[in-house]
Structures are given as structure tokens and as C-alpha cells.
Amino acid sequence: xxxxxxxxxxxxxxxxxxxxxxxxxxxxxxxxxxxxxxxxxxxxxxxxxxxxxxxxxxxxxxxxxxxxxxxxxxxxxxxxxxxxxxxxxxxxxxxxxxxxxxxxxxxxxxxxxxxxxxxxxxxxxxxxxxxxxxxxxxxxxxxxxxxxxxxxxxxxxxxxxxxxxxxxxxxxxxxxxxxxxxxxxxxxxxxxxxxxxxxxxxxxxxxxxxxxxxxxxxxxxxxxxxxxxxxxxxxxxxxxxxxxxxxxxxxxxxxxxxxxxxxxxxxxxxxxxxxxxxxxxxxxxxxxxxxxxxxxxxxxxxxxxxxxxxx
Amino acid sequence: xxxxxxxxxxxxxxxxxxxxxxxxxxxxxxxxxxxxxxxxxxxxxxxxxxxxxxxxxxxxxxxxxxxxxxxxxxxxxxxxxxxxxxxxxxxxxxxxxxxxxxxxxxxxxxxxxxxxxxxxxxxxxxxxxxxxxxxxxxxxxxxxxxxxxxxxxxxxxxxxxxxxxxxxxxxxxxxxxxxxxxxxxxxxxxxxxxxxxxxxxxxxxxxxxxxxxxxxxxxxxxxxxxxxxxxxxxxxxxxxxxxxxxxxxxxxxxxxxxxxxxxxxxxxxxxxxxxxxxxxxxxxxxxxxxxxxxxxxxxxxxxxxxxxxxx
Numbered sequence: 309x310x311x312x313x314x315x316x317x318x319x320x321x322x323x324x325x326x327x328x329x330x331x332x333x334x335x336x337x338x339x340x341x342x343x344x345x346x347x348x349x350x351x352x353x354x355x356x357x358x359x360x361x362x363x364x365x366x367x368x369x370x371x372x373x374x375x376x377x378x379x380x381x382x383x384x385x386x387x388x389x390x391x392x393x394x395x396x397x398x399x400x401x402x403x404x405x406x407x408x409x410x411x412x413x414x415x416x417x418x419x420x421x422x423x424x425x426x427x428x429x430x431x432x433x434x435x436x437x438x439x440x441x442x443x444x445x446x447x448x449x450x451x452x453x454x455x456x457x458x459x460x461x462x463x464x465x466x467x468x469x470x471x472x473x474x475x476x477x478x479x480x481x482x483x484x485x486x487x488x489x490x491x492x493x494x495x496x497x498x499x500x501x502x503x504x505x506x507x508x509x510x511x512x513x514x515x516x517x518x519x520x521x522x523x524x525x526x527x528x529x530x531x532x533x534x535x536x537x538x539x540x541x542x543x544x545x546x547x548x549x550x551x552x553x554x555x556x557x558x559x560x561x562x563x564x565x566x567x568x569x570x571x572x573x574x575x576x577x578x579x580x581x582x583x584x585x586x587x588x589x590x591x592x593x594x595x596x597x598x599x600x601x602x603x604x605x606x607x608x609x610x611x612x613x614x615x616x617x618x619x
Numbered sequence: 620x621x622x623x624x625x626x627x628x629x630x631x632x633x634x635x636x637x638x639x640x641x642x643x644x645x646x647x648x649x650x651x652x653x654x655x656x657x658x659x660x661x662x663x664x665x666x667x668x669x670x671x672x673x674x675x676x677x678x679x680x681x682x683x684x685x686x687x688x689x690x691x692x693x694x695x696x697x698x699x700x701x702x703x704x705x706x707x708x709x710x711x712x713x714x715x716x717x718x719x720x721x722x723x724x725x726x727x728x729x730x731x732x733x734x735x736x737x738x739x740x741x742x743x744x745x746x747x748x749x750x751x752x753x754x755x756x757x758x759x760x761x762x763x764x765x766x767x768x769x770x771x772x773x774x775x776x777x778x779x780x781x782x783x784x785x786x787x788x789x790x791x792x793x794x795x796x797x798x799x800x801x802x803x804x805x806x807x808x809x810x811x812x813x814x815x816x817x818x819x820x821x822x823x824x825x826x827x828x829x830x831x832x833x834x835x836x837x838x839x840x841x842x843x844x845x846x847x848x849x850x851x852x853x854x855x856x857x858x859x860x861x862x863x864x865x866x867x868x869x870x871x872x873x874x875x876x877x878x879x880x881x882x883x884x885x886x887x888x889x890x891x892x893x894x895x896x897x898x899x900x901x902x903x904x905x906x907x908x909x910x911x912x913x914x915x916x917x918x919x920x921x922x923x924x925x926x927x928x929x930x
Contacts (some may be wrong), residue, residue, distance in 0.1 A: 338918055345916035559911075566907045566917070571893060573921040574928075578889045582882060596877045600870075605656035606877070607649055610884040617885075618929070 312343055315442050318381075320415055323442050327417060330434040337434050347441035349562075351383070352549055355465030356450045362471040363497045367532040368450050372408060374542050375446055381413040383439035385432060387451040387461055415439060429461050433569065436464060463490060464565060466558060467548045469541075471495045472511060474503035489518065491525055493544050499529035499537070523551060585617050623654055626753050629692075631726055634753050638728060641745040648745050658752035660873075662694070663860055666776030667761045673782040674808040678843040679761050680719060685853050686757055687724050694726040694750035695719075696743060698762040698772055726750060740772050744880065747775060774801060775876060777869060778859045780852075782806045783822060785814035799825060803836055804855050810840035810848070834862060896928050 311329075314322035330337035354371075356364050365386070372382045408414045417435055432449065439447050451462050462468055470491030494515070496508050511527050526544050530537030552558035586592035595612070598604045622640075625633035641648035665682075667675050676697070683693045719725045728746055743760065750758050762773050773779055781802030805826070807819050822838050837855050841848030863869035897903035906923070909915045 342916050342918050345910075346913045349911065349913070562911060563904075563907055566910055567903055570903065570907060570910070570917060570920055570924070571897060573917060574893050574897075574924050575886075575890060577921065577925055578893065578928075579886060582885050582889065586882060586885075592878055592881065593874075596874055596881060599656075599877055599881070600660065600873060602657045602660070605653050606881060606884060607653050609881055610888065613881070613885050614888055617889075 309340070309343065312340065315438065316344070316347060318443055320412070323383075323415055323438060324417070326438050327435045330438065331431050341434060341437055344437065344441035347443075348437050349440065351436075351440040351444050351447045352467070353436065353465045354446060354448045354545065355462035355468040356448060356471060357462045357468065358471030358495075358497075359473075362473045363532050364450055364471050367469075367471060367495065367497055367530065368448055369408060370532050370535055370538045371541065371545075372414060372448065374538055376408075376411060376413050380445040381415075381443060383415045383442070383444035383447040384408075384417065385435050385439070385447065385449045386416065386418045387432060387449065415442070415444065429464070430572075432461050433464060466552060466561065467545055468492045469495050469545075471497050472507060473498045474501045474507045492523075492548050493541070494525055494527045495541060496527065496529045497532050500531045500534070504529060522555070522557075581617055582613075585613060620651070620654065623651065626749065627655070627658060629754060631723070634694075634726055634749060635728070637749050638746045641749065642742050652745060652748055655748065655752035658754075659748050660751065662747075662751040662755050662758045663778070664747065664776045665757060665759045665856065666773035666779040667759060667782060668773045668779065669782030669806075669808075670784075673784045674843050675761055675782050678780075678782060678806065678808055678841065679759055681843050681846055681849045682852065682856075683719055683725060683759065685849050687719075687722060691756040692724045692726075692754060694753070694755035694758040695728065696746050696750070696758065696760045697727065697729045698743060698760065726753070726755065740775070741883075743772050744775060777863060777872065778856055779803045780806050780856075782808050783818060784809045785812045785818045800829065803834075803859050804852070805836055805838045806852060807838065807840045808843050811842045811845070815840060833866070833868075892928055893924070896924060 311322045311325050315326055326340055330340055356368055356371075358364055368384060368386075372384060375382050409416050417439075419431060419435070436447055436449070449462060449465055468490050470493070472494065474496065494511050496504055496511065498504070499508070508527050508529060515521075515525060515527070528537060528541050528544055530541055532538070549558075552561070591613075595604070595609045599606050599609055622633045622636050626637055637651055641651055667679055667682075669675055679695065679697075683695060686693050720727050728750075730742060730746070747758055747760070760773060760776055779801050781799070781804070783805065785807065805822050807815055807822070809815070810819070819838050819840060826832075826836060826838070839848060839852050839855055841852055843849070860869075863872070902924075906915070906920045910917050910920055
């Protein structure tokens, strides 16, 4: 495809085109991913998550600017579960990061969850692969860490930043253990506010209480709006990357993620087979009537379908 | 099985035993459901849902007492997503409805969601079928209507009561359309509180705005704690049952629910096949390494697995 060639040459518009094509059509997505496969696996993926109001967008801006100043190319996928926009232009290009979006070394894509019911992570993964193939050094996935699906998305990342703010108080306690456990670096943003030290202490205590950690995540205080602490944060990100590579953890994570992806793809195909079998000649309708009329039980009907699928 | 015979004779202990057996072991569940199948389909299932603090438990108590006074047998499945208890004794028997639990015509089961990750509705459906076969005239499923999974559970019901309280104000507006749409009867509990009329008016307005309703759900004001309005509510439940039967809606709902259940069962079996195929001789591990080493792309690997599954 011509667009793929352009994208591999670093054309931002081609990138956007391909991401949209992959979103709109699963077959197109498959074609694209098949073709770009050998170009993937080079970008380092940073997930940024945390409660609404934690200042994740501002933090993302500052981190990206810092990386760009180092001469890196950065792709951003902003997942906003409350946004009705998808397809990426409005939120990404207008409201936030207006100057960044104009930078030739930065690519921004917003994804609203509306219209992606239950399947956003698939689209995020495809967009990630396209940006990876396009040669972005870092790809940042920013999500609001509220639901399980946002947590799932952020789990694709190599390095996960968990952003918190002073004054959450009880909320920190109520953050589910599962969410605490996925953080590789804890960032206390707005740390010029009253209570920042207490929040940092609380997070540190929670981390100390968590057993079975191979690596104790650092807690970093920043004031993103004033660009304070960002350099330190970047250092922590880099030492996490070092750790991931040296410990073999990077390979392990990517292998695990790939396993899940393969199983998901197989299940998607099998689901299609189930649907085509049960829809055929209203088979499901007539079988269900047999269950309701007590001629057959539900497991007998299931077994009949399974038999016909295997033939 | 001896327990099934006892359960069919109305033995409460046998009921509890079978529900626990079905929870603990999917094969046991299949065996039980296969055997009791012809005895199911007779109970009328009432779902009671609404936000925390709406007084659903008290309302359930009063509704159950009323039905028992009419000479009916009533089963209750209380789904509490925040409760660590499952297996049904503690919440159900001790804290709530102590006198009801002793009534020979009432069966109470509590299910906490911990330990059921993502699959509570399966267990609820099995418990429902066992109670149905045991001859309970009404089965009440009480859930806290917060997450999608609780909504899914309550959708199993024939008649769904949506419980609200005065003073929710903005919250009512924010109740998702999808949740409003599943209510068959809207109950304003604690309607002796200030603002009850306004809440009723708001709910009525929302219902009037909802298009494409074959039947306009009634809005019923009650004060469950004082037993006020319960008789009226029971009347509304009964006229809904009448409506369901006469309009053919009952058959339609049960048919749709059964379809979903069959498809879910088929998918569960196929998932087992995927797992057994991919786990065999660490096949998934070696294939994933081929992807990460860029020898194959993910779709090639998927297709290989699909081929081996079909053979």
C-alpha cells in the first residue's frame, strides 16, 4: 500500500490515515498489521494513568516536550472515556497541546470510547503498532484510570506512570490493589499543594506494604504546570527502561502481552464461527424453542452446535 | 441425585446444597441443570435494582412478606458487589431479613462478587434455575445497579423494579439511558421525604421523553420502612405479569435470554478448546517467540491455531 510506504518514511498524514483505516475496518487492520509487522517492536511505550483531575494531560505535555528536546520522536494516544470524539482530530489537535501537535516529531491521536463498546484496547493496540512501525521512539498512552478497560489499555505499556495528586486522601486508600500494582513509577503531581508530603508518604507506605515486588517503584514529586521535577521523572523513566532490559522483564512483558493478543484474536474468529453457525437458517431460534418447550436441555443444544461447528 | 429429589420436594437445605455445588464446580452445575431442566420455567422472576442507599433490602423484605402472606413461596438471590461473602450464609441469614429466613416458604441466598470475576451472572442463572425447579412461585434477584454486570444480572428477570429515592436530583439525570430503559416499574422509595413529588415528576418526565415504548412503565411511590404503598406495588407487579403474558412479551424475553445463554455456553466451550490447544506442549510460547522475532506475524499464528483447532 502506498500509505504504508509513506508512513514508514515518517509521513504524519499517512500515519493518521492508516490508524483511521484500521479503526474503521477490521480487515483493513489485518492487512496493515500483517504488512508492517517486521517494522514493529522498537518503540518504548509509556502508559500514563490516574484519576480525573490529576493533571495527566499537562504532565504528558511536559514529558513529551522534554523528550522532543532530546531529539526523540514521540507518538501520543490519548484515551478519553468520557469524550464523544473518536477519530482523533478534535480533542487532540485543538484543545490540548496545540504547539506540540504542530511539531513534526510529535504525533497526537485522541480516542473517545463512545462507539468502541468493549473493544477499545484492540484499536489502541493497532494504533500503537502503526506508530511503532512509523519509527516513533516513544509512544505515550494516556488514559483516565477509572474502569477496568482503561487499566487493560495501559497494561500494554512497558513503563506505567501512576499519577496522583495531594488531597486525594481516602481515595488513595480506596484505589484498588490491582491498580496500585501496575504502577512502575508513582508521580505525585501538583506537589506544591498542601498535603503533597503526606500523599507521598501514604503512597510510599502502601508500596512498602505490598509484598512480592521484584522492584520497588519510585515515588516522584512534580509540578507539571511549572515544569518542576520533569527532568527527574524522565531519569526515572530511563532507569526503568534499563531495568526492564537488563532483568529480562521487557521480553517477559511483551511475550505475555503477545500471548493474550493471540488468544484474543483466536477467540474473535471462533466467535464469528459461532455466530455464523447459529444464525444459519434461524437455527438458534428453533433450538431455543426446543429448550423452552423442554424437549431438550440447554447443554444438549450446546453440544449439537459444537458438533456442527467442528464438522 | 438424592439432593435433587429432596430439592424438588421443597427441601430448603437441599436447595442450598445444590446451589453451592453448582457454584463450586461447573461440571456439577451442568449435571444438576440437565437433570432439573424439565422442572424449570414456572417461577416469575422479579429483579430489584437501584443505587446504593435506595432501600432495596427493606423493599424486598416488605414485598416478600406480602407475597408470603398470600400463600406464595418466594426465593431471594441478593447480589452484593461490595460484599466479600459468597456462599450465602452470612449476609443473607444474619444481617437482613432474620425472620424471613426462618419462614419455610422463603429461601434467601446472598452472593458477593468477590471470587466470581466477570462471571457472576452464570452463577446467578444456575441458582435461579434451581430455585425455579424447587417450586418457588416468585424469585427475587436484588442487585445494586452500579456496574454493567449487575445490569446484566437483573436482565434475567421478567419484571424489573428500578428503585429510586428523593433527593438524588442530578443523579437521576445521569442514570444512563440504558439503565432507565430496562425498568418495568419505577419505585420511588422513602417517598415521605422532602422532594419525593419532584423525583416522581422527574422520572415521569424522563419516561415520557423515552420514545418507542410499547408499554409506559408506572411510577409507584412507597415508604418501605412503614410498609406504605407495598400493596399498590404488588398490584403493579401483577398487572405487569398479565401484560407480559397477554402481549407475548414473556415468551419473547425468555427466548432472547435463552439465546444469549446458549451462545455463552458455546463460547465457553470453545474457549476451553483454545486454551487446551495453545497450552499443549507450550505451543503458544514458541509461536509467540516467532512473532516477537518477526518470523511470523500475529495473524499467521492465529490462522495456524485455528487450523489445528478445526482438525
